[in-house]
Amino acid sequence: MTLTLTDHPDMFSRAGKAKAKQKVTAKQRQDQSRGRIMLTIGAFMLLYGVITGRLIMLGTSDPAAAAARGSAASAIATARPDIVDRNGEILATDIKTASLYAEPNKIVDPDEATELITSVLPDLDAGQLRKKLSTQAGFVWIKREITPKQRAQIFDLGIPGVGFLTENKRFYPGGPAAAHIVGLVNVDNQGIAGIERAIDERGLGDLHEAGFAVKGSEQEPVRLSVDLRVQHVLRDELVGAMQRYQAAAAMGVLINAKTGEVMALASLPDFDPNDPVDANKPDRLNRITAGTYELGSVFKSFTFAMALDSGRVKMSDSFDARAPIRVGRHVIHDSHAQARFLTVPEIFQYSSNIGTAKMALAIGGDRQQDYLKKFGLSVRLKTDLPEVATPQVPKRWSEATTMTVAFGHSIAITPMQAAMGDVALVNGGNFLNPTFFPRTQDEALAESTPMVSKKTSDEMRWLFRFNSVNGSGRHADVPGYVVGGKTGTAEKIVNGRYVNGHYLNSFLASFPMDDPQYVLLVSVDDPKPEAPGKPALAAWNAAFVAGNVIRRSAAFLGVQPRTANESHPDAMLVSY
Known part of the structure; x- marks a missing residue:
């Protein structure tokens, strides 16, 4: 049977609908593709618009404003690690503070803004x-590091174009307690003195310059060897000494004789690193490491050590001290003249310039210079602090120089050099560089160099103790702590001449002398007699101060006092 279209009319309808559906689907796909293309074009146009706008903004912005913002960002990024003492007590930390800035191009009335701001910040x-606010600059600092109260007062004024940035500010909880050790930072939180500067020189400064904005809370604290308790004791005794003896200055350092760790260091006058307006005054330098002085009879310790170590002098020898020695226009004489032959221990006990000079002649000038270099007294000392002075050593070495250097004249060294030399004299003969960071005895010995023999060290310990029992160190001999030491009363030089009656008085001590754990050096600059009729010599001031420091700090240092029932601490004196 033949089929025709008229026989099945619905067949045409179905075919037409299928074709129409295909047309609709194709159109939808075309519309969707066109939408995606337009969306992509729009996204690119938006991106390029943002970039173009940013470039225009940067191109039209004030270069000074951009630089200032960069400086501000740098300051904010410069977080610093805490500095703590050996027991974890905080010596320096970061706190947040507000800094005031302005956008002069947004200031409506510069005169009014100036009047309002200075009403809160009159300085x-x-x-x-x-003048700053009258420009069209985009950014200027008004004042860095303002107080919370000042920030609140200025905020309440509602000055258009004035704002605040939060920055890191260094805070020192102890104030001036350890100022010359910790040092200080500038307004951008960069270390400029002391351990603060040393931290930057060890790599922190490079990190900040490279743009690594490490938060202070994410950095490990920097632990020092210093004991804040002992530091307070030392500084307190020096403050008292300046008042009691009407001195121009005072200084002291206490060192672990086994490791070379600095336990405490103070130099007065000092400053408060929280408000360092006086920090750059000449009299505020760290005298222990950055000042050089003729230390007088304290220096004799090294002459005795080199004489004994060289083998040219023995403890049983005697020297003629009956008459002064004339050297050109000068005369070497003794302050406590005995006018007789003196044994080596007696020369030390009476601090005889004549006897010491003759011992130096027995050594010879060349060997004396070799020993001075070996003792670290004629070269710049290596230490963690940036502030270190170079010793002043005679350029020509005559026979007269040999004799005067022997008792601490004609050569100026830092007090830290004297203290570290004494460390080697009592610890068995091992010279150590001082450190302000924790160090074990094994680590110290690995870095040490031999200075004198153990025999010489034992003999020097005997002499130090002998002097504290029978000589000028009696006022520093704290019962129970077996203190030994040497005084030094050095005439000061004014306008190139020694001035009688003006002294730098020092006491170099060690304790306990049968097994020295610590070395202490105390100096009082230009002291006056404590009372009419009393002398102004080192035995009457510096030795007293040293004794007080030992008495108050020994317990913190873990040194236990000897009791009467224990073996006699001066048994070592019987051997000579």
Whole structure:
């Protein structure tokens, strides 16, 4: 049977619908593709618009404003690690503080803004501030590191174009207690003195310059060898000494004789690193490492050590001290003249310049210079602090120089050099460089160099103790702690001449002398007699101060006092 279209009319309808559906689907796909293309074009146009706008903004912005913002960002990034003492007590930390800035191109009335700001910050120069605010700059600092109260007061004024940035500020909880050790930072939180500067020189500064903004809380604390308790004791005794003896200055350092760790260091006058307005005054330098002095009879310790170590002098020898020695226009004489032959221990006990000079002649000038270099007294000392002075050593070495250097004249060294030399004299003969960071005895010995023999060290310990029992160190001999030491009363030089009656008085001590754990050096600059009729010599001031420091700090240092029932601590004196 033949079929026709008229026989099945619905067949045409179905075919037409299929074709129409195909047309609709194709159109939808075309519309969707066109939408995606337009969306992509729009996204690119938006991206390029943002980039173009940013470039225009940067191109039209004030270069000074951009630089200032960069400086501000750098300051904010410069977080520093805490500095703590050996027991974890905080010596320096970061706190958040507000800094005040302005956008002069948004300031409506510079005169009014100046008047309002200076009403809260009267220390600002109104004329200079008005000039700053009258420009079209995009950013200027008004004042860095303002107080929370000042920030609140300025905020309440509601000055258009004035704002605040939060920055890191260094805070020192102890104030001036350890100022010359810890040092200080500048307004951008960069270390400029002391351990703060040393930290930057060890790599922190490079990290900040490279743009690594490590938060202070994410950095490990820097632990020092210093004991804050002992530091307070030392500084307190030096403050008292300046008042008691009307001195121009005072200084002291206490060192672990086994490791070379600095336990405490103070130099007065000092400064408060929280408000360092006086920090750059000449009299505020760290005298222990950055000042050089003729230390007088303290220096005799090294002459005795080199004489004994060289083998040219023995403890049983005697020297003629009956008459002064004439050297050109000068005369070497003794302050406590005995006018007789003196044994080596007696020369030390009476601090005889004549006997010491003759011992130096027995050594010879060349060997004396070799020993001075070996003792670290004629070269710049290596230490963690950036502030270190170079010793002043005679350029020509005559026979007269040999004799005067022997008792601490004609050569100026830092007090730290004297203290570290004494460390080697009592610890068995091992010279150590001082450190302000924790160090074990094994680590110290690995870095040490031999200075004198153990026999010489034993003999020097005997002499130090002998002097504290029978000589000028009696006022520093704290019962129970077996203190030994040497005094030094050095005439000061004014306008190139020694001035009688003006002294730098020192006491170099060690304790306990049968097994020295610590070395202490105390100096009092230009002291006056404590009372009419009393001398102003080292035995009457510096030795007293040293004794007080030992008495108050020994327990913190773990040194136990000897009791009467224990073996006699001066049994070592019987051997000579």
